[in-house]
Amino acid sequence: MFVLTRPSSARRYDRRMNDAVDLFLAQWARERPDLDVSPMAIIGRTGRLQQILGRRIGDLLAEEGLERWEFDVLATLRRAGAPYRLTGRDLVRMTMVGSSAMTNRVDRLVKRDLVHREVDPDNRRRVLVGLTDEGLATVDRVVEGHVAGEAVLLEGLDPDEQERLVGLLRKLLLSLGDGAPE
Amino acid sequence: MFVLTRPSSARRYDRRMNDAVDLFLAQWARERPDLDVSPMAIIGRTGRLQQILGRRIGDLLAEEGLERWEFDVLATLRRAGAPYRLTGRDLVRMTMVGSSAMTNRVDRLVKRDLVHREVDPDNRRRVLVGLTDEGLATVDRVVEGHVAGEAVLLEGLDPDEQERLVGLLRKLLLSLGDGAPE
DNA sequence: ATCGAATATTTCGATGTCGAAAGATTATGT
DNA sequence: ACATAATCTTTCGACATCGAAATATTCGAT
Numbered sequence: 001m002f003v004l005t006r007p008s009s010a011r012r013y014d015r016r017m018n019d020a021v022d023l024f025l026a027q028w029a030r031e032r033p034d035l036d037v038s039p040m041a042i043i044g045r046t047g048r049l050q051q052i053l054g055r056r057i058g059d060l061l062a063e064e065g066l067e068r069w070e071f072d073v074l075a076t077l078r079r080a081g082a083p084y085r086l087t088g089r090d091l092v093r094m095t096m097v098g099s100s101a102m103t104n105r106v107d108r109l110v111k112r113d114l115v116h117r118e119v120d121p122d123n124r125r126r127v128l129v130g131l132t133d134e135g136l137a138t139v140d141r142v143v144e145g146h147v148a149g150e151a152v153l154l155e156g157l158d159p160d161e162q163e164r165l166v167g168l169l170r171k172l173l174l175s176l177g178d179g180a181p182e
Numbered sequence: 183m184f185v186l187t188r189p190s191s192a193r194r195y196d197r198r199m200n201d202a203v204d205l206f207l208a209q210w211a212r213e214r215p216d217l218d219v220s221p222m223a224i225i226g227r228t229g230r231l232q233q234i235l236g237r238r239i240g241d242l243l244a245e246e247g248l249e250r251w252e253f254d255v256l257a258t259l260r261r262a263g264a265p266y267r268l269t270g271r272d273l274v275r276m277t278m279v280g281s282s283a284m285t286n287r288v289d290r291l292v293k294r295d296l297v298h299r300e301v302d303p304d305n306r307r308r309v310l311v312g313l314t315d316e317g318l319a320t321v322d323r324v325v326e327g328h329v330a331g332e333a334v335l336l337e338g339l340d341p342d343e344q345e346r347l348v349g350l351l352r353k354l355l356l357s358l359g360d361g362a363p364e
Numbered sequence: 365a366t367c368g369a370a371t372a373t374t375t376c377g378a379t380g381t382c383g384a385a386a387g388a389t390t391a392t393g394t
Numbered sequence: 395a396c397a398t399a400a401t402c403t404t405t406c407g408a409c410a411t412c413g414a415a416a417t418a419t420t421c422g423a424t
Binding site: 286307 | 401402403404405406
């Protein structure tokens with residue numbers, strides 16, 4: 001027995017197969033052969049990827065009773081470590097949303113008793129946002145299924161390919177100035 | 183003289199340098215060493231990439247007097263080829279927005295005289311949306327600067343790396359079911 | 365000490381998206 | 395033919411975001 005049956009989850013996607021962006025590019029090539037539209041091969045795909053992954057991840061979180069923006073805030077506080085509190089400014093920096101959106105998010109998380117908000121006594125301009133016990137329990141419970149679900153979404157790439165993808169994405173992000181703070 | 187000076191645009195970003203997601207992952211590793219959060223290395227980065235690229239591209243289009251959603255619709259019609267008209271349904275399929283959003287988009291493009299809308303006489307449920315002369319001229323003028331701007335954003339990767347990135351993204355998208363419609 | 369600049373958050377109005385339901389038209393099965 | 399299902403678009407209400415302005419507090423220079 002030298003023939004291994006390939007599990008169906010490892011279906012092969014070779015270069016003969018086309019995704020939606022290939023069609024997209026072929027249309028441009030036909031209509032504007034003078035243009036080099038190859039940048040769209042990357043940018044179009046990161047866009048579609050983000051939409052598809054975002055939707056799937058949102059569905060998984062919905063089963064746990066969380067919206068994605070809720071998980072993002074809770075997870076940011078959680079991974080900051082004990083005592084699981086950050087200033088509003090830090091939350092804004094770490095989540096890529098504007099300050100007004102963060103005010104709104106914290107408002108609603110406070111209403112759900114997942115975080116608490118208080119004025120920083122050391123600097124009363126600041127607001128300290130911290131996980132409640134319920135918030136901590138929630139994020140610690142949900143994060144496991146969350147990363148497991150994400151892993152499933154990426155199963156189309158083997159570990160080697162995933163690592164190569166990470167390397168390329170990091171290099172691109174660094175070139176765009178997305179460095180780690182200090 | 184055997185030393186070549188490297189142009190500053192070709193700054194090197196090696197694995198010693200950290201981007202924002204590396205910090206993110208390091209925090210999780212410290213707080214929850216039991217979890218394998220490696221999927222976030224990819225998903226976190228595509229997210230940030232999309233945000234950063236989206237903003238930059240939006241800025242470039244704004245200089246031409248277009249919003250990104252406007253360009254997306256005009257470009258979809260343009261690359262469909264003469265006579266540059268599609269049904270609403272097709273536009274929805276090709277742009278990944280819901281039908282109600284498309285109604286809204288077409289409304290506003292009609293007001294700007296960039297597209298026209300009429301009922302399909304062959305099937306009066308359908309709406310045909312087509313580029314006006316002004317819409318065609320606009321998209322043909324703007325698309326050149328658009329792809330040029332996108333190319334600049336990707337300069338952090340050399341052509342070889344860009345190609346490898348495309349291959350990995352396509353494979354991942356195919357595995358997620360994002361195939362080209364027949 | 366005090367005035368003006370800088371920092372941090374909130375409020376407000378404008379935008380744009382989504383999903384569900386409504387409305388209009390066409391396809392299907394008997 | 396006719397009722398019913400399916401298809402396509404629009405309307406409507408709910409949300410979430412953004413940027414600019416408003417508010418409150420602290421810092422800095424004199």
